[in-house]
Amino acid sequence: MVELKESPNLGLLFPKAVLAGFTKKGGGPLPERDYVRTGVSVDPAHLADYNRVCEFRLTDELPATYPHMLTFPMQVKLMTDSDFPFPLVGSVHIANRITQTRSLRVDEKFDLRVHVENLREHPKGRQFDMISEASIGGEVIWHDVSTYLNRGGGSGKSEPNGDRSELPEPTSVWKVPEDIGRRYAEVSGDRNPIHLHPLSAKLFGFPRAIAHGMWTKARCLAAFEGRLPDAYTVDVRFKLPVLLPAKVGFAATPVGAGWKFDLVNARKPQPHLEGTITASPKF
Template sequence: MALTELTSAPSLGALYPKAVLTGFRHRGGDLPDTEYLLPGVPVDVAHLAAYDRVCGFRLTDDLPATYPHVLTFPLQIKLMTAADFPFPLAGSVHVANRITQTRPLTLADRLDLRVRAENLRDHPRGRQFDVVSTATVSGQTVWTDTSTYLRRTGGGERDRSERAEPPAPRALWRVPADTGRRYAEVSGDRNPIHLHPLTARLFGFPRAIAHGMWTKARCLAALEGRLPGAYTVDVRFKLPVLLPATVAFHAQDGEFSLHDARTGKPHLAGTIS
């Protein structure tokens, strides 16, 4: 693995136009043998507070398990827009995310962040790969994030198994129309499908959709105070949340889910261990 150390976070303002210019071109080939390192990253108090508010967390010195994801996001985009990456960023669908923290992270931690891609594999509907991000403190890995992406290259077979009746909701949440824009401000993820109905329609969505990582963070915020200091939270993103929306949240025995409150269609299924 070729390690490239960066002195500052990559500029998303420069990377997104690059992603647009490369369009939907399928380059092919293997995943790059590249790992990016951004050492000694401090946590900005104001940014953490803004993230907490958007996602529903309490304002404390502890970092939500999902928060380092937004710190590594510029490195992820730099990796996925590089000339040697086999798939274009546009059209790569975030289908799953697994985060493990080995201890609580706090404002006092300075994080060494690393990002790489691995595990390119076949999928019935195309190809899958993982973008793995880690945070270390004083040489100890304290946080690992694995984001799984699907690049569709063919029709394939959808899962046509009968859907189970969704469980009785523990809570109903109204998700405002501007949720995608608000999360984009704190995460840097300004994918047009999340921002406005008009830009979402260009990519086949009738309305803007919520970020998958916002839905995961919002679910963890609902469980705040009941999570251990060290744990793994694994989610599968299912049908998108079309904004605005009312969603039903359920959690029991280490499992949680998010469904459309009216139709029962699944948005997310997760486990905590």
């Protein structure tokens, strides 16, 4: 376990990540190392900026996706360490599951912990889980699992993934502006070049810049404000990227005490994200 006195500097780590994307080939075990920070406070101004970009209301409660902002620099530090076997740039964020056991408030201080685990095969390569936690007084109250895929040399076997056979009819349509990648990068620090500009995105095989997956998740979660319990799990799988600018369709359906929801291309039948929200008092 390694304690960090301050949040890692993403301005230094992302250039390192870009260079590693051209040199790291993948392979080897995951590092058995935890990064921790203690007594971390939330900057109310930063929270307000995040809420505006993701279209949450301005309140003293943290959206369930917000603590990801606090742990993301620690994730990047771990993924850019020399012993991490896969490059950050080029690793695809394919799923994210967040559980909170109660509402989190802006005036609370959190202890943060990040580690990586569960290296396993995927039909298109190898996947692993970045685990982030926020705790107060030794009790974990927020838990985040970000699953990444490193492409190449996969098992070739299809895995059951519960894909929905038909895309739902959107209940609302959102316009996603061309600059949302840059705006979200300002608040998240995630300046991966695939999100910033068409030219930099083309270097990594995208025709245009793409929206951050965690922005699409947060934007969907914002649509449920006022309808969520204090304790819940929001679990999503990222499908096809949102090429910017875009027009997307959002659909939500009640399922028992929870919801299932989808984000789709509003112009043609393509899925961008599918997810569920379930009441979840425990991890």
